[in-house]
Amino acid sequence: MPNHLAAESSTYLRQHAGQPVDWYPWGEEALARAQREDKPILLSIGYAACHWCHVMSRESFADAATAALMNEGFVCILVDREERPDLDQVYQQVHQLLRRTSGGWPLTIFLSPQGLPFYSGTFFPREAQADQPAFRNVLGSVSTVWREQRAALARQDDALRSALAASEPHADARAVLDASVRDAACQQLAAAFDAEQGGFGAAPKFPHPTDLAFLLQRGRDESDEQALHMALFTLRKMAEGGLYDQIGGGFFRYSVDAQWRVPHFEKMLCDNGVLLALYAQALALTGEPLFRRVVEDTVGWALRDMRSAAGGFHASLAADDAQGHEGRAYVWESEPLRLALSPNEWDVCAAHWGLLDAPDFEGRYWQLRVARPAAALAATLRRPEAMVEELIASARAKLLAQREKRDPRERPARDDKQLTGWNALMITGLARAAAVCQRADWLQAARAALAFLKAERWHGGRLLAGPGQSAFLDDHAFLLEAVLALHDADPHADDLAFATAIAEALLAQFEDPVEGGFFYTRHDAAPLIHRPKTGVDAATPSGNGTAALALQALGRRLDVPRYFAAAERCVDLFAATVRHDPASHTRLLQAALSA
Numbered sequence: 001m002p003n004h005l006a007a008e009s010s011t012y013l014r015q016h017a018g019q020p021v022d023w024y025p026w027g028e029e030a031l032a033r034a035q036r037e038d039k040p041i042l043l044s045i046g047y048a049a050c051h052w053c054h055v056m057s058r059e060s061f062a063d064a065a066t067a068a069l070m071n072e073g074f075v076c077i078l079v080d081r082e083e084r085p086d087l088d089q090v091y092q093q094v095h096q097l098l099r100r101t102s103g104g105w106p107l108t109i110f111l112s113p114q115g116l117p118f119y120s121g122t123f124f125p126r127e128a129q130a131d132q133p134a135f136r137n138v139l140g141s142v143s144t145v146w147r148e149q150r151a152a153l154a155r156q157d158d159a160l161r162s163a164l165a166a167s168e169p170h171a172d173a174r175a176v177l178d179a180s181v182r183d184a185a186c187q188q189l190a191a192a193f194d195a196e197q198g199g200f201g202a203a204p205k206f207p208h209p210t211d212l213a214f215l216l217q218r219g220r221d222e223s224d225e226q227a228l229h230m231a232l233f234t235l236r237k238m239a240e241g242g243l244y245d246q247i248g249g250g251f252f253r254y255s256v257d258a259q260w261r262v263p264h265f266e267k268m269l270c271d272n273g274v275l276l277a278l279y280a281q282a283l284a285l286t287g288e289p290l291f292r293r294v295v296e297d298t299v300g301w302a303l304r305d306m307r308s309a310a311g312g313f314h315a316s317l318a319a320d321d322a323q324g325h326e327g328r329a330y331v332w333e334s335e336p337l338r339l340a341l342s343p344n345e346w347d348v349c350a351a352h353w354g355l356l357d358a359p360d361f362e363g364r365y366w367q368l369r370v371a372r373p374a375a376a377l378a379a380t381l382r383r384p385e386a387m388v389e390e391l392i393a394s395a396r397a398k399l400l401a402q403r404e405k406r407d408p409r410e411r412p413a414r415d416d417k418q419l420t421g422w423n424a425l426m427i428t429g430l431a432r433a434a435a436v437c438q439r440a441d442w443l444q445a446a447r448a449a450l451a452f453l454k455a456e457r458w459h460g461g462r463l464l465a466g467p468g469q470s471a472f473l474d475d476h477a478f479l480l481e482a483v484l485a486l487h488d489a490d491p492h493a494d495d496l497a498f499a500t501a502i503a504e505a506l507l508a509q510f511e512d513p514v515e516g517g518f519f520y521t522r523h524d525a526a527p528l529i530h531r532p533k534t535g536v537d538a539a540t541p542s543g544n545g546t547a548a549l550a551l552q553a554l555g556r557r558l559d560v561p562r563y564f565a566a567a568e569r570c571v572d573l574f575a576a577t578v579r580h581d582p583a584s585h586t587r588l589l590q591a592a593l594s595a
Contacts, residue, residue, distance in 0.1 A: 002017065002018075003016070003017060003019065003021060003022050003023040003024070004022075004023060004024045004025065004029070004030075005017040005023050005024075005025060005078065008025055009083075009417075009466070009467060009468075010048075010080040010082075010083050010417070011048045011080075011413075011415045011416065011417065012046060012047055012048040012053075012078075012080040012082075012415070013025060013078055013080055015048065015054075015057070016057060016061060016078055019057070019061050019062050019067065020062070020063075020064050020067035020068070020071075021061050021067045021070050021071065021076050022067075022070075022071045022076055023076050023077070023078045024075065024076065024077050024078070025077070025078065025079070026043075026077050026079050026084060026087060030075055030077050031113070031115065033075050034075040034111075034113035035113040035114070037075070037113075038113060039073070039074060039075050039113065040073070040074055040075070040110055040111060040112060040113065040118075040142070040143075040146045041074060041075050041076075041077055041110070041111040041112070041113065041115070042070055042073075042074035042075070042076045042077070042108070042109075042110055042139075043077045043079065043091065043107075043108075043109045043110070043111055044056075044061075044076070044077070044078050044079070044106055044107070044108055044109075045079045045080075045081045045084075045087065045088050045091060045105065045106065045107040045109070046078075046079075046080070046081065046105050046106040046107070047080055047081050047082050047105060047316070047415070048080070048082075048315075048316060048318060048413065048415035049266035049267070049268065049315075049316035049317060049318045049319060049412075049413075049415060050105045050106065050266065050318075050319070051264065051265070051266065051318075051319035051320055051326050052104075052105065052106060052122075052123045053105055053106040054318075054320055054324065055123070056106050056108075056123055056124065056135070058324065059125065059126035059135075060124070060126055060135045060136075063126070065136075066126075066135060066136055066139075069136055069139045069140070070139065073139060073142075073143040073146075074110070074139075074143075075113075081105065081107075082315055082316075082415075082417065082419060083417070083465075083466060083469060085472060085474070085520075086472060086520055086521050086525070086528065087528065088107070089520060089532060089534065090528050090529060090530050090532065091107060091109050091117065091120075092107060093164070093167065093530070093532065094109070094117045094120065094160065094164070094529075094530075095107060095109060095117075095120040095121075095122075097160065097163050097164070097167075098117060098118075098119070098120050098160075099120060099121070103122060104122045104123075105122065106122060106123055107120070107122055108120065108121045108122060108123075108124060108138075109121075110142050110146075112153070112157070115528070115529050116157045116160065116161075116529055117160070118145070118146075118153045118156060118157070119142050119145070121138065124138055161529075164529070164530040167532075168532070168533060169517065169533060169535060169573050169574045169576070169577045170515070170573070170576065171515060171516065171572050171573050171575070171576075172575065172576040174576075175575035175576035175578075175579050176575065177571065177575050177578055177579070177588075177589060177592035181578065181579055181582050181589065181592075182218065182582070182589055182593065184579075184582050184583075185214065185582035185583045185586060185589055186215070186218065186224065186226070186227055188581075188582060188583035189211055189215065189230060189583050190226060190230065192583075193230050194258060197237055197258055197259050197260065198230075198233045198234035198235075198236070198237035198238065198260070199234050199237065199238070199258075199260070200234075202258055203255065203256060203257045203258045204254050204255060204256050204257075204264070205254060205255045205257070205258055205260065206253075206254045206255075206539065207234075207238060207243070207251070207254070207271070207275060207539075209271075209274045209275055209278050209539075209541075210274075210537035210540075210541045210542075210586050210587050211537070211583065211586050212230075212231045212234060212235065212278055213231075213277075213278055213281065213586070213590075214586035214587075214589065214590060215227040215228070215230050215231035216228065216231045216232075216278070216281055216282060216285065217590065219231060219232075219285075220285055231282070232282060232286065235278070235279065235282050235291065236288075236290060237260055238251070238260055239279075239290055239291070239293075239294045239370075240260075240290070240369060240370035240373075241255065241259065241260025241261055241369050241370075242255070242260060242261045242262050242263055242360070242367035242368065242369045243255045243260045243263045244294065245267075245297075245301070245330060246353060246368040246369065246370070246396070247330075247368060247396055247399045247400050247403060248297075248301055248304075248305070248330075248400055248403065249294075249296075249297030249298050249299075249300050249301035250267050250272050250297070250298050250301035250302070250305075251267070251271055251272055251275050251298070252264060252265055252266065252267055253265075253266045253267070253268060253271060253319075253539075260369075261360055261367065261369055262360055262361055262367050263327075263367070264319060265319040265320075265326055265327040265329075265330060265412070266316060266317065266318060266319040266412075267301075267316060267317040267412075268315070268316045268422075268539075269302075269306055269313050269314065269315055269316060269419075269422045269423070269425070269426055270419075270421070270422040270425050270539065270540050271539055272298055272301070272302060272426070272429070273422065273424075273425030273426035273427075273428065273429040274425055274429065274539075274540060274541070275298070275429075276295065276298050276299065276302075276426070276429030276430070276432075276433055277425075277428050277429040277432045277433070277485075279291050279294045279295050279298070279433075280295050280429070280432040280433040280435075280436045280437075281432065283295055283436050283437075284436045292437070295433050295436070295437060296437070298429075299430065299433055299439075299442055299445075302426060302430075303445055305317065305414075306414075306426075307445070308416070308418060308452075310418075310452050310456070311445075311448035311449050311451060311452040312418040312423050312449055312452040312453065312456075313418060313422070313423050313426050313449060314414055314415065314416045314417065314418060315415040315416070315417045315418070315419055315422060316414070316415045317412040317413070317414050317415075318412045318413040318414070318415070319412070320412065320413070321409060321410050321411060321412055321413075322408065322409040322410075322411070322413060323409055323410070325410075327361060327365075327367070328365075328410060329403070329406070329410060329411055329412045330367065331361050331365035331366060331367050332355075332365060332366050332368065332399075333364065333365060333366075334350075334355055334359075334366065337349075337355065337366075337399070338350070340398055340399060340402050341395050341398060341399075344391055345391050345392075345394060345395040345398070346395075347381075348377060348381070348388055348391045348392060348395070349391070349392060349395045351371070351372045351377055351380075352370065352371065352372055352373075352374065352377055352388075352392055353366070353368040353369065353370070353371060354366060354368065354369050354370075354371030354372075356371075357371060374388045374389050374392060417466060418452070418456075418466070419465060419466060419475075420453055420457045420463060420464065420465050420466070420471055420475040420478075420479060421465065421471075421472070421474045421475040421478045421479070421540075422478075423449050423452070423453055424453070424475070424478035424479040424481065424482040425478055425482070425540065426446075426449065427446045427449050427450055427482040427485070427486060428478070428481055428482045428485045428486075430442050430443070430445055430446035430449075431443065431446050431482070431485040431486040431488070431489040431490070432485055432489070434446065434489055434490075435488070435489040443486075443489060443490045446486050446489075446490075447486065447490070447492075450482065450483065450486060453479065454498065457471070458501075461501065461504075461505055462505065462509075463475055463476055463479065463502070463505060470522060470525060471522075472520055472521060472522075472543070473506075473510050473518050473519065473520045473521070473534070473543035473544070473547065474520075474534075474540065474543040474546070476502055476505060476506040476509075476510065476543075476547070477506065477518075477543045477544075477546040477547040477550055478540075478543075478546060479502055480499055480502045480503055480506065480547070480550040480551075480554065481546055481549070481550045481553075483495055483498055483499045483502065484499055484550060484553050484554060484557075487499070496554075496557060496558065499554055500554070500558065503550075503551060503554055503563060506518070506547060506551075507562075507566055509522045509523055509524075510522060510523070510547075511566060511569075512533070512573075515573055516566075516569030516570055516572060516573040517533045517535075517544055517569065517570045517573040517574065518533060518543060518544050518547050518570065519531055519532070519533055520532050520533065520534050520543065533573075535574045535577060535578070535585055535588055536584050536585060537584065537585065537586055537587050541587040542585070542587050542588065544570050544574065544588065545585065545586075545587025545588040545590070545591055546587060547567075547570065548566075548567040548570040548571055548588065548591035549567075549587065549590060549591045549594060551563040551564070551566055551567040552564060552567045552591065552594050552595065555567070564595075567591060567595065568595060570588075570591070571588060571591050571592050571595060574588050575592075578592075
């Protein structure tokens with residue numbers, strides 16, 4: 001019997017439509033069935049580009065015996081976190097409260113029929129491992145708890161509701177975001193800074209683009225040499241590592257090691273939009289050729305691989321190819337690479353990209369990285385640096401052409417959804433990159449993407465995140481920022497009118513009229529177990545921080561005091577929270593500085 005996913009718009013959900021699990025999308029039908037049958041809900045949240053989501057799908061969801069246990073004990077709901085970031089945000093927060101550990105994807109969470117979680121995890125393997133139980137054992141244990149410990153679960157529900165309520169920001173007139181708080185943020189980042197490899201913390205290592213933008217701005221505006229060094233050193237290390245696609249351009253999600261050598265191979269539009277704007281900022285500040293190459297090649301990747309015929313941008317490229325092999329679209333064996341190049345190109349590029357060293361992926365493949373810079377190679381080989389650079393560039397073009405000719409089964413799957421917020425991030429990146437590099441064609445691409453959003457996602461004063469899908473705070477904040485960035489680079493007569501319309505929708509549909517700040521969901525959205533206000537920066541900047549900055553920017557252009565007032569209320573609401581952990585709220589700190 002088919003499950004309930006075949007007609008869904010999400011690529012990720014449709015990928016599970018033929019499985020023996022009786023999957024439902026999130027909605028009234030599934031929730032009503034759970035309440036009617038007094039059955040717990042098994043909620044799995046993932047996305048199409050996620051490697052471990054597909055591993056769990058192959059190992060467990062496609063397995064008939066495991067599916068039978070799921071169907072017998074639970075109402076099973078599958079969610080694409082890119083279509084329902086509100087659900088993902090709430091249940092990731094709950095997972096952190098229940099397990100006292102960070103979340104991730106796939107998120108596996110067990111709910112009461114009323115939607116309150118009582119157990120959670122992320123990836124569960126088919127067979128038990130040293131630190132993880134087998135998924136089938138988890139299913140059995142959770143079923144037992146549900147049958148035998150309902151009173152204890154009810155007490156846990158009350159504690160969970162209280163913890164969620166306590167997690168929300170509350171205004172404190174004594175909390176001021178002055179220079180000392182910005183100093184504290186820099187000290188926090190310095191304490192976590194990897195002085196040898198750049199970045200913050202240990203493996204797995206993420207780019208932290210909002211933190212780097214904060215440090216760049218501080219270094220530029222306040223002549224803080226330490227802040228500037230942390231930012232620029234990290235940007236260089238990321239650009240020279242395997243985190244960056246040395247052949248095709250664009251960044252992968254994160255590095256599995258502390259040296260930025262081997263990435264988790266998914267490529268996300270949102271990450272690359274934010275990083276494009278960041279590298280454009282670094283290029284404007286330094287003029288470094290490395291940053292220029294990253295900017296040019298990342299734009300090249302976005303326009304070549306991610307742009308739709310309608311002018312918008314698709315969401316992601318998967319970590320796996322169609323045969324389930326992670327990273328195979330990007331890594332190389334030595335001999336095929338050598339045969340693709342001329343002898344002179346091979347002599348230079350084998351050293352430049354690290355093929356003289358041991359393979360770093362699965363014991364037989366190389367993920368290309370800048371192991372030896374062109375200047376150092378030129379000195380070693382006693383050749384002009386320009387000649388070495390030319391050989392690297394010609395080799396890169398040949399390898400990209402060869403990659404494009406590969407069997408479609410060896411290419412990463414693309415999730416074709418066009419998300420409003422992520423498109424806005426790419427528009428901002430393109431606009432800022434075009435302004436630095438003086439590229440009218442990039443501005444045209446940004447304009448085309450904005451035209452797509454205005455035509456397809458803006459209807460009667462309401463913004464959509466996707467077809468038929470209500471937009472969230474981030475969609476509004478990122479789009480307002482994008483319109484202003486594009487107007488700065490390429491002013492059009494109707495830009496500020498559209499920006500004003502977005503700002504008015506943001507204030508009317510999301511602002512808390514009592515406490516200040518912005519909810520993640522609209523006032524008329526279907527209620528969930530919690531309605532958060534997001535202030536923490538993650539892979540993308542926080543919606544509240546971005547909204548405050550964008551409202552300030554629009555207020556300055558139009559001299560509208562209430563935009564400044566709304567931004568001030570937002571900053572004031574989060575002030576005590578930011579003072580407690582400033583490095584996690586650098587976008588809000590920037591808004592406080594700009595007030």
